[in-house]
Amino acid sequence: MAFLDVQHVTKRFGGLTAVADVSFQMEQGEIVGLIGPNGAGKTTLFNLIAGTFPFDEGRIVFDGEPLNGLKPYHVCRRGIARTFQITRPFLEMTCYENVVVGFIGRDGFTGETPERRRRAEEILKLVGLDEFLHTQARHLNLINKKKLEIARALATRPKLILLDEVLGGLNTGEMVQALDLIRAIRDRFGVTVLWIEHVMGALMQVVERLLVLDGGRLICQGDPQTVVRDPRVIEAYLGEADD
Amino acid sequence: MDDFLLYLTNGLLLGVIYALSALGVSLIVGIMNVINFAHGELYVLAGYFSALFAHALGLPIPVAMALAVGLVFVFGLLIERTLIQPTYGNDMYSLIITFILSIVLQNAYLFIFGPYPQKPPNWVTGSTHLFGLFYYGNQRLASFLAGAAVIALLFLLIKKTWFGKMVRAVAQDREMASMVGVNSTRVNMLSFALGCALAAAAGVILAPIFPVNPTASVGISLTAFVVVVLGGMGSLEGCVVGGILLGVVQNLGAAYVSSGYKHFFGFLILVLVLTVRPSGLFGRKEI
Numbered sequence: 196m197a198f199l200d201v202q203h204v205t206k207r208f209g210g211l212t213a214v215a216d217v218s219f220q221m222e223q224g225e226i227v228g229l230i231g232p233n234g235a236g237k238t239t240l241f242n243l244i245a246g247t248f249p250f251d252e253g254r255i256v257f258d259g260e261p262l263n264g265l266k267p268y269h270v271c272r273r274g275i276a277r278t279f280q281i282t283r284p285f286l287e288m289t290c291y292e293n294v295v296v297g298f299i300g301r302d303g304f305t306g307e308t309p310e311r312r313r314r315a316e317e318i319l320k321l322v323g324l325d326e327f328l329h330t331q332a333r334h335l336n337l338i339n340k341k342k343l344e345i346a347r348a349l350a351t352r353p354k355l356i357l358l359d360e361v362l363g364g365l366n367t368g369e370m371v372q373a374l375d376l377i378r379a380i381r382d383r384f385g386v387t388v389l390w391i392e393h394v395m396g397a398l399m400q401v402v403e404r405l406l407v408l409d410g411g412r413l414i415c416q417g418d419p420q421t422v423v424r425d426p427r428v429i430e431a432y433l434g435e436a437d438d
Numbered sequence: 439m440d441d442f443l444l445y446l447t448n449g450l451l452l453g454v455i456y457a458l459s460a461l462g463v464s465l466i467v468g469i470m471n472v473i474n475f476a477h478g479e480l481y482v483l484a485g486y487f488s489a490l491f492a493h494a495l496g497l498p499i500p501v502a503m504a505l506a507v508g509l510v511f512v513f514g515l516l517i518e519r520t521l522i523q524p525t526y527g528n529d530m531y532s533l534i535i536t537f538i539l540s541i542v543l544q545n546a547y548l549f550i551f552g553p554y555p556q557k558p559p560n561w562v563t564g565s566t567h568l569f570g571l572f573y574y575g576n577q578r579l580a581s582f583l584a585g586a587a588v589i590a591l592l593f594l595l596i597k598k599t600w601f602g603k604m605v606r607a608v609a610q611d612r613e614m615a616s617m618v619g620v621n622s623t624r625v626n627m628l629s630f631a632l633g634c635a636l637a638a639a640a641g642v643i644l645a646p647i648f649p650v651n652p653t654a655s656v657g658i659s660l661t662a663f664v665v666v667v668l669g670g671m672g673s674l675e676g677c678v679v680g681g682i683l684l685g686v687v688q689n690l691g692a693a694y695v696s697s698g699y700k701h702f703f704g705f706l707i708l709v710l711v712l713t714v715r716p717s718g719l720f721g722r723k724e725i
Contacts, residue, residue, distance in 0.1 A: 245617060271619035285610045288603070296607040299600055300619025307600055351619050 196259060198223040198387060199244075199355060204253035206236075206243055213239040214250070215411040223354070226381055226388040228398045228419070231408035232431060237391045238280065240408065241357045244389075245277050246270040258354060271300060276348035277357035280391075282340040286333040290324050290343055291315055293332055297350025315350065321383070322346045322376060338369040345376060349384065356380060358390040362397055370397055377401060399423070407431070440571045445693040446686065447568065451582045453685025455644060457678045458585040459658055460665035461592060462636035468672030469609040469629040471529055472522060475536040477662055478655030479543035480634045484510050484641030485650035486551055489558040499561055503642040507635050514634025518627045540655065547652035557649035558642070577646050584643045589678060592636065596674065605629055609672070661704075668708050670721025679719055683707060 197220035206214040214236045221227055229237050243250045244257075246267040255262045262270055285293050294315045295307070319325050322342040327335060332343055341361055348356055361377065362370050374397055380386050392398040398405075398419075405422040407415040409431040415422055422428055463477050487506035491497045497505070521539065525531035562576040596602040607615040608625045616622050640658075641650070648654070665684055669676025684704055691703030711719060 247613070247617075266621075267613075267616040268619045268621045271617060277617060279614075283611055283614045285607050285614070287610055288606060292603050292606075295600065295603050296615065296620065297618045299604045300615070305600070347618055 197221060197256075198225075198258060199389075200254075200256040201244070202254045202256070204240075204243060204250050204255060206239055206248070206250045212411050214243060214408075216253070217408070217411075217413045218253075219406055219413060219416060221355075221387060221389065223387055224381065224385060225404060226377070226390065226402050228402035228405045229389060229391045229408065230393075230395070230398070230405060235408040236411040237408055238359060239411075241277060241359060241389075241391065244270075245275060245357060268300065271351050271353075274352065274354035275357065276351045276353035276355075278341070278344040278348055278359055278361065280360040280363060282337070282344050284332040284335070284340055284343045284347065287331065289329045289331055290319055290335075290346070291328050293343055293347050294318055294350045297347045301351040318346050318349050321349075321379065323372065337364055338372065341365075341373065342376065345380070349380065349386075353386055355387045355389065358388060358392075360391055360393060362392055362394040370394070374401055395423075441693070443569060444572050445689050447574070449686035449689030450682060451578060451685070452689060453682030454582055454585045454589070455640075455681075456661055456665050456685050457681025458589060458643065459637070459640040460662035460669075460677050460681055461589065461674065462633035462640070463659075463662045464666045464669070464672060464674055464677040465592075465636065466630055466633035467666065468674070469605055470522075470626055471672075472532045472630070473529075473536070473663075474630075474633060475533065475659065476517075476540040476543060477633075477637050478657070478659030479540050479547075480510050480514070480637040481641035481644075481658050482547060482650045482652070482655045483513070483543070484638030485558070485645035485654075486547065486556060487638075488642040488645060489556045489650070492558045499559060502558065506642050507638040510638035510641075511631045511635040514631035515627055517634070518630035522630060523623070523626075540659070544652050544655060551652065553652060555649035555651045555654075558645050560646045575647075581643050581647055585640070588636070588639050588643070593674065601628075664704060664708055667718055668711055670715075670718030673718070673720035676718055676720030683719075 199221040201217060201219050204214060204217050205212065217240060231237050242248055244255060244262070246262065246265050246269065249264060257273060257275065260273070262273070285296060298311055298315070316325065316328065319328060322345055324339060324342050324346060327339060332340065335343060358377065361373055365373060377388060377390070378401060381388055390398070390402065402419055404417065405419045406413060407422060407428050414431060415425050415428050459481065463474060466472055466474050484506045487509060488502045491502035491505055492499055517539070521535050522532050525535060560577045562580050564576050565573040566576055566579060568574045596605060604620055604625060607620060608622050612622050665677060665680045668684060669680030684707065687707045688700050688704045692700040715721065
């Protein structure tokens, strides 16, 4: 039984089919990249898995249990966390408080124990925000906001994390930091990663498998080197970029 | 100079009372973006309850007050669940529904409690010689202290506790809070009820000074809205500063110009502040 099993999932917005009959599987501990041209349905697929909106057809089974019809906070408590393309930390709260909200969401508000405080500090140290513990999130720069989103996601003790364009807007040095962080998420926390990215060069360094969406359909999946040479992918996505 | 101190003290006390009466509105606006037009009616309801429990049931005053606030909290939970939840996503509906609720409640009070003012017993009697200058009613001072304590407790709750962190997260980004596992529907219910309980706390604290009647709610709601707009929609700090500013300006204006113009000065300061800062003293700019 696959860890994440997406079976024939379809989502329509009025006459537009944003995600059409998509099926794929992920094993625990994998890092999988999700690519495709703009408007291919990548973020919509994330929204369906995270429960932001319901899907019209199909089934998503996560860790042995179906996710159909669950609210986002239930999906989170099942162990799926996500970050956003445009970062959305709680701007009027400190980094520490942002992480604490992740704890509260996952465990209910049971109080602030020294154990929890230590864990919050540990998570912020791992992502490299330990010096900004009590800085309000709105004072952070882009890379640090992205790190904070990942820290908050980790606070919910996810088994699967959905990353949406983590690298967008970062410079080369910052990208290296971000890639290290994504590897650490998997290696140190054992979290499975599904990752939307446009920066192909960086993505190829880390992912073990690629999924390609185009026009809402999953047109190709498999080993990254094979996938990027696939004529369908080149036509839909890479060919377009090379023009 | 002595007079000035008296007016200032009066204004400060009244300001804290204004802030206390407006905090519930501000909290609900900040978290849910819902304006509770029935705020004043919940204040009045708690005033009636505390009078009823103390006089008719003979309960000790603190017990009567706590019971009144508790009942209004439960009432708030019910209002949120039955009237506000179906309107999620359209702020206009909640506005109309709470407005209708306010009219229904006013008439219900008239029917049940009658048109005459009612008040719970005073907690204390007599007066205190303040600053060696003038005498001030002990009940007013006690209500002022209780009001200040409630305001301080609310700030502690919102700024320091885990519940407060969750509430602030929902207020800042409801969808994101939901993504990190916060059940925002339940937070809404609790926050709305907490806002109602704050109205009730103001009601039980102030009813000994200002007896309640079925239409007393109109003035309370109106002042609360002025304070909330003055301080900035949804800002608790703004609510306190706005309340005190309004109280002081009203009292100094009434004392030195004419008491007939008391409300004129209140609205004058509102117009002036909004001219310079359209989103209120502590208001966040809408993006």
